[in-house]
Amino acid sequence: MKLVIGIVRPEQANQVLEALHRAEVRGFSMSRVQGHGGEMDRVETYRGTTVQMGLSEKMRFEVAVSDDFVDKTVGALCEGGRTGEVGDGKIFVVPLDHAVRIRTGDSDEGAVTPVSK
Amino acid sequence: MSGVDTGDTAWMLIATALVLLMTPALGLFYAGLVRSKNTLNTFMMSIAAIAVATVTWAAVGYSLAFDGDGALIGGLGSAFLSGVDFAPREGTTIPELVFFAFQATFCIITTALISGAVVERMRFGPFLVFSALWSILVYAVLAHWAFGGGWLISGGTLDFAGGVPVEMASGFSALAAALVVGARKDYGRQALLPHNAVYVLLGAGLLWFGWFGFNGGSGFSTGEGSVLAFTNTLLCPAATLVIWFALDLVRGRKVTAIGAATAIIVGCVLITPAGGYVSPGWAMLLGALGAIPSYGIIVWRTRTRVDETLDVLAAHGTAGLIGILFIGFFAQETWNGVSDGLFYGNAAQLWDQVLAVLAAPAYAFVMTFILLKVIGAVMPLRATDKEEAMGMDINQHGEEAYVTGEGAILLLPDDHDKVAVPVADPG
Numbered sequence: 001m002k003l004v005i006g007i008v009r010p011e012q013a014n015q016v017l018e019a020l021h022r023a024e025v026r027g028f029s030m031s032r033v034q035g036h037g038g039e040m041d042r043v044e045t046y047r048g049t050t051v052q053m054g055l056s057e058k059m060r061f062e063v064a065v066s067d068d069f070v071d072k073t074v075g076a077l078c079e080g081g082r083t084g085e086v087g088d089g090k091i092f093v094v095p096l097d098h099a100v101r102i103r104t105g106d107s108d109e110g111a112v113t114p115v116s117k
Numbered sequence: 118m119s120g121v122d123t124g125d126t127a128w129m130l131i132a133t134a135l136v137l138l139m140t141p142a143l144g145l146f147y148a149g150l151v152r153s154k155n156t157l158n159t160f161m162m163s164i165a166a167i168a169v170a171t172v173t174w175a176a177v178g179y180s181l182a183f184d185g186d187g188a189l190i191g192g193l194g195s196a197f198l199s200g201v202d203f204a205p206r207e208g209t210t211i212p213e214l215v216f217f218a219f220q221a222t223f224c225i226i227t228t229a230l231i232s233g234a235v236v237e238r239m240r241f242g243p244f245l246v247f248s249a250l251w252s253i254l255v256y257a258v259l260a261h262w263a264f265g266g267g268w269l270i271s272g273g274t275l276d277f278a279g280g281v282p283v284e285m286a287s288g289f290s291a292l293a294a295a296l297v298v299g300a301r302k303d304y305g306r307q308a309l310l311p312h313n314a315v316y317v318l319l320g321a322g323l324l325w326f327g328w329f330g331f332n333g334g335s336g337f338s339t340g341e342g343s344v345l346a347f348t349n350t351l352l353c354p355a356a357t358l359v360i361w362f363a364l365d366l367v368r369g370r371k372v373t374a375i376g377a378a379t380a381i382i383v384g385c386v387l388i389t390p391a392g393g394y395v396s397p398g399w400a401m402l403l404g405a406l407g408a409i410p411s412y413g414i415i416v417w418r419t420r421t422r423v424d425e426t427l428d429v430l431a432a433h434g435t436a437g438l439i440g441i442l443f444i445g446f447f448a449q450e451t452w453n454g455v456s457d458g459l460f461y462g463n464a465a466q467l468w469d470q471v472l473a474v475l476a477a478p479a480y481a482f483v484m485t486f487i488l489l490k491v492i493g494a495v496m497p498l499r500a501t502d503k504e505e506a507m508g509m510d511i512n513q514h515g516e517e518a519y520v521t522g523e524g525a526i527l528l529l530p531d532d533h534d535k536v537a538v539p540v541a542d543p544g
Contacts, residue, residue: 011506044515055524
């Protein structure tokens with residue numbers, strides 16, 4: 001069991017959703033985050049105050065998957081998130097000790113395997 | 118000054134300010150309808166129209182529209198406000214300066230309306246150029262036809278407050294603009310949703326408020342035509358709203374807020390040409406009947422490849438056309454003191470109205486199409502796909518609507534040479 005964390009551009013989020021769907025990865029969460037990964041800084045001006053925007057808006061996907069699904073999930077995040085420019089984001093795969101589905105109490109593999117109903 | 122009526126002038130000063138408010142209101146309405154990353158750019162297109170169209174109007178637009186009664190275009194006698202002063206405008210009891218300012222606000226909002234067709238992808242620079250040229254080549258010409266002594270008004274076509282130069286001109290120009298500029302890159306593939314429905318409702322409310330000046334001021338007095346148009350501006354959109362609710366209920370079993378905001382605009386547009394010519398009862402019928410074609414076109418248009426993004430054609434072009442035609446049927450001399458429509462025995466009026474709905478959309482569409490093709494040959498009309506994905510606010514204006522300031526580093530004047538350095542080179 002792994003937790004796959006993918007941080008992507010907000011404008012690529014829809015492509016990532018489509019790619020995850022095609023890879024049959026169901027069940028994930030998505031949140032807005034701000035971060036910095038070495039891309040070009042944006043300079044903005046507000047009534048004479050010029051600022052360098054160090055942080056960029058990103059979308060963070062968190063997908064808990066069984067080991068068989070790790071490659072598919074990583075592949076989908078790459079496929080959906082890539083534009084080729086600096087700032088496309090990162091993917092982290094971390095081991096996952098334990099998972100519980102709250103509704104049924106299923107744990108571990110059973111909890112991260114999607115159910116149809 | 119002799120011939121100036123103080124009551125009329127007082128009302129027209131207020132009406133002018135009311136109409137000017139409509140353009141920022143339109144900016145708010147449009148800004149709510151786009152995605153959050155394009156909020157400022159969308160709003161700024163309306164502000165740009167205030168800037169550019171006012172200057173072109175003062176320079177030559179007003180003169181081309183209102184100097185003399187040539188069939189196709191006015192003269193240059195009033196260019197750069199030459200001779201426009203405190204003396205009453207011919208045929209009115211208000212100083213020509215007020216008449217000029219009132220008409221300027223019409224040119225402004227019409228120019229701003231077209232932006233609805235090209236938001237979220239057209240670059241700001243070409244839009245400024247387009248606004249300047251469009252306000253002269255299309256708006257001033259059609260205003261001359263319908264208001265300034267041109268062939269439509271002298272032939273007997275009735276257009277109280279701008280069904281021809283404002284509503285049909287903007288609607289059919291918007292269609293041409295959408296075709297030339299092309300669809301947004303994600304159009305038809307992703308859901309591109311309004312980001313703030315409250316802006317949309319507030320914008321529509323402020324537009325309606327301003328529209329009382331737009332229609333109520335188009336009699337240039339506090340006389341009967343103005344009073345009739347003023348009250349019809351309350352009645353007609355209310356009827357449109359009710360029917361729009363019913364159509365929403367039938368179609369989706371729920372009454373939608375953005376639908377309601379759209380209905381307010383459609384209702385106001387419907388009554389714009391007819392306001393001072395039809396009875397209050399017919400105005401309500403116009404609002405009710407006129408809702409249906411605009412509703413249908415909005416539903417149909419989103420299934421096509423034509424990304425006329427904010428439905429200027431449905432809300433303004435179509436509703437303006439219906440309003441102009443409606444005069445031909447239901448104008449009533451006992452109410453307007455000018456002419457009857459077909460329903461009251463004067464079929465010739467309907468023909469005069471038909472001429473307007475044939476000529477004005479054709480002129481607006483063709484001229485806008487050519488104008489944008491020419492501008493597009495000189496400079497790219499669209500942002501690149503990458504810029505479009507990033508959002509027009511950052512790449513066109515260097516600002517964001519909903520900036521948090523987190524992670525922002527203040528650049529002191531000495532630091533300006535350090536800007537925009539990639540922190541890591543992609544290699």
